[in-house]
Amino acid sequence: MNKSATIDDQRIAVSLSEWKEWKELCALGLCTTTTQKALKTFTEHHGRRFIFRYAHRVGLSNTHAMPSTDNMWHLFESHLTVKDNRDGKRYKTWLFDRATGPGTADTVNGGAVLLLRDVVREYLRREYMPARVVSMHSVVNEGLSGLTIEDLLPGTLDTANEVAMRELEKFAESHARSLLAEMSLREKVALLARHIGVPSTEPEVVKLAGCQKSVLSKACQGFVAGACERLKAQYPDDDEEGVRMLIVMTLEALGQQVYEWAGTEPKCTSLLALERKS
Secondary structure, X not given: OOHHHHHHHOOOOOOHHHHHHHHHHOOHHHOOHHHHHHHHHHHHHHHHHXXXXXXXHHOOOOHHHOOOHHHHHHXXXXXXXXXXXXXXXXXXXXXXXXXXXXXXXXXXXXXXXXXXXXXXXXXXXXXXXXXXXXXXXXXXXXXXXXXXXXXXXXXXXXXXXXXXXXXXXXXXXXXXXXXXXXXXXXXXXXXXXXXXXXXXXOHHHHHHHOOOHHHHHHHHHHHHHHHHHHHHXXXXXXXXXXXXXXXXXHHHHXXXXXXXXXXXXXXHHHHHHHHHHO
């Protein structure tokens, strides 16, 4: 697998003094070389991470959707200075208003990562969404989980509520790891094929799964349905919207984890090669 796909394991952070230098000068080109490099590295690293996670939604391989380092920074900076949150508060102001007390560098970095997630989603939707219009209420993946296109696009959640979102993402990653440990090879192959946009009728998919398309589809349907029901049962007292979001994020994380698993399995090489040809 491409080394960039596993870059999530590395920690890329910017010091508070570097963030403040950019804030005070208002233009990255006026900052020191060290600050310019740190900020561009940060946005490139996390931007690429989210592109690897979301590019398949618009039918692209990861590399086809990758902006340049400078363009990724431009997308991020534009989002901060142009976009408003639901309360009419500039995101750039919001990002630094939170930088008080101990651990402020982590706070700013964490907020910037969440903003980059929205930047990538908007970028992919704006630049690569197919011209033919599909209903926002259309069910994704042949109704495997009942999720619609609208469910998987940026919603009305306020990015300023980053603490709750980060906790939700942690829960989703944890649930995904537990599910991955229980998946059969057939289920992993089915989810992998969907994650990289390869039809289940492809000979490589059928060969690796060791069964025909109909059996593979039923296995995948059963697994996803079971995972959704399990998550609902684990949070019986939580509000429906919160559980639905957890399910969406868990399935997203699971798709990425299956993709990373496949990168360590020689037997998956031929199947992953189909993604690069698309």
